[in-house]
Amino acid sequence: MHVNDTIVALATPSGTGAIAVVRLSGPDSHSIIRSIFKPAFAKAESKINPDQYDQIKANTITLGHIYDGDRMIDEVLLSKFVAPRSYTGEHVVEISCHGSIYIQQEIINVCLKNGARIAEAGEFTLQAFLNGKMDLSQAEAVADLISSESATAHQIAIQQMRGGFSNELQVLRKKLLNFASLIELELDFSEEDVAFANRDELKSLLQESQLKLRKLIDSFALGNVIKTGIxxxxxxxxxxxxxxxxxxxxxxxxxxxxxxxxxxxxxxxxxxxxxxxxxxxxxxxxxxxxxxxxxxxxxxxxxxxxxxxxxxxxxxxxxxxxxxxxxxxxxxxxxxxxxxxxxxxxxxxxxxxxxxxxxxxxxxxxxxxxxxxxxxxxxxxAQSGSGVDDLKKALVDSFNSGALSQDSTVVSNARHYDALQRAYASLLEVQQGMVQEVSSEFLAIDIRATAEALGSITGEITNDELLGNIFSQFCIGK
Structure with a gap:
């Protein structure tokens, strides 16, 4: 991953429209714009003065013109964001231009000529994840939010993007890792028969964890059909x-x-x-x-x-x-x-x-x-339509209740569902090990396997192959 690159892409759908937005993100975003943007307040100047760009405050919108050398490309509105206060956590510039396909491409080309490269699918959100602006499950929720086609799918994506799901898992994972550490500490004092991890508290945590994971796993049946249509x-x-x-x-x-x-x-x-x-x-x-x-x-x-x-x-x-x-x-x-x-x-x-x-x-x-x-x-x-509205209301009432109405977390991502299944299976191994009074080191291994499965959901444990697979499913400009 080229994490230090400055990337550019069209952030709005391709094609002709009233406006289009070209997005730049990366360490050289501002230096690139300095050389191609002339703010409207500098009308008296015949050429681009890079110092004028520095007069623009962060998180503001400025009217001006994009140039390729002495050739003006378009009159635009430019939004300036300074790291880390941006979507990606990097320096970001968004150029709102007229929606001509020619203008869009010309602005992207002049950015490429000045040092940017074309963004890959989902790379802006990948930057946000790598810079700690969101965890992995929140990043995936961005894609779900973009593709949501109903209020319920939108509701699930918004809830996940706000971090409710992640917070539940992080708290649970922290408790499990704490117990794993205490059990591993006991191994250093095995000859003295010292117990640092309270087994009754561990049993209570296992029961609490199983209930939470089972609830999340069972919610996937609802979350998946909401996403794809009931x-x-x-x-x-x-x-x-x-x-x-x-x-x-x-x-x-x-x-x-x-x-x-x-x-x-x-x-x-x-x-x-x-x-x-x-x-x-x-x-x-x-x-x-x-x-x-x-x-x-x-x-x-x-x-x-x-x-x-x-x-x-x-x-x-x-x-x-x-x-x-x-x-x-x-x-x-x-x-x-x-x-x-x-x-x-x-x-x-x-x-x-x-x-x-x-x-x-x-x-x-x-x-x-x-x-x-x-x-x-x-x-x-059905022929006259009389009573059809009553049927529609009955369909809505059948599914507009329960988990959704109670604002509970609903899992709609197949990757999350698989990780939760693995975490739950590892918890059962821990529980069985405690009944059979197996060695502490085996308990610690199974507890850490549970924590690892939960960490793969939020991105605390990940690899380049997983990230590539997830973000390749995003649109280019996101």
Whole structure:
């Protein structure tokens, strides 16, 4: 890593726009700008005077012009930051120019001619990490914040970037290392049988640590789907209105709607953002007995998609529930779905409400509730849109609670999840070692393995290969 280089890159998306921002960071940032920037307050001067740049105060914005020799490139706004009070901890200059692609490239070229080099992906944030402006998990949160597509993903990234997750791990890691040091100290006095580490306190710390790590590990299931979109499977028999409901939720004709049974033979997916929560809706093939091989494959995929989902919407056609046998048949289907997916929230939707009378609806609802009293039942018409807003509210309510509403830490990064798993496994080794009364040196090894796994999350223990892998996933200007 070339930590002493001065780097330059476009910090805004490439392409033509109203404005663009070119960012410089590194020890030579200010000397480069001295030779190419002329502030507007120096209008009387015919040439660039480097001393004029020094008159600009740090953390201010100055109007002026960028020159390449005697040729003016553009009128710009220049933001000056002096180390260490900058995003990267280095001297930083940000040039807000007009959004012409030609102007952007010309400004970058004149910076390169004067000693800068093009930044690599994520190198500005890498500088911030190396200069102690943020730890590694906070740096990764920057990338998550940039890519967040919903309020919940944004909330998780902001919380992590503010250091809440890091602080929890650092406190825990410090306690574990303290015990490891005390246990290792005992080895120096092994002949005198001296105990520096209180075993009861260590047991208490192990229990506390396991609870915290287990909570963080379990939160990944929620954090990961929030990041990628919460999968919702729409299932039911053929022609109950699954594709119509998908179209109604998306407010577009995404799926083909037909009176012919078995039209949908493969899963159709799309995303929707409801009140800041990103849902991935999956319209599945109708579930029924069939000898058609292609349709059978589609039905198997329906069950597979339901298994992968976080919530199942099971549709009923209200117009078909006009006899007791049909109602009993649908109740049996609901029972099968609940048995097949006992751990998944299930919302039963009584569709085509606009095609039955109020008395018929009341009777059907009563019978379903009498046999399935705890079922979440929603009545709507996917065709007319009546009741669809109630369904949207139910989806939001299903996931806008628990860890998110309590502002608890939610893990959404796969690397963090893997490190937490390793830390938890090492804690179990320590606990088992204490029960078996193994030698203190083995306890110390397992405790330090736990601390090392936690340190890899925050970057207290790292290597160039890991950093290269993480920051290569960033955009160039960040």
């Amino acid at each position: 999968p919702i499977a729409i299932v039911g028999e053929p022609n109950v209105g699954k594709s119509t409901l998908l179209n109604a939720l998306l407010n577009e004709e995404k799926a083909i709607v037909s009176d012919i049974a078995g039209t949908t033979r493969d899963a159709i997916e799309d995303e929707i953002n409801i009140d800041g929560i990103r849902f991935r809706l999956i319209d599945t093939a109708g579930i029924r007995e069939t000898k058609d091989k292609v349709e059978s494959i589609g039905i198997e995929r329906s069950y597979s998609k339901a298994e992968q989902s976080k919530l199942v919407l099971y549709l009923l056609d209200a117009t078909q529930l006009n006899t007791q046998p049909r109602i009993l048949h649908c109740l049996m289907r609901i029972h099968i779905m609940r048995e097949k997916f006992p751990d998944k929230p299930l919302i039963v939707i009584l569709n085509k409400l606009d095609q039955i009378t109020g008395l018929e609806h009341a009777e059907i609802s009563k019978q379903i509730k009498s046999k399935q009293p705890d079922v979440h039942l929603i009545s709507l018409s």
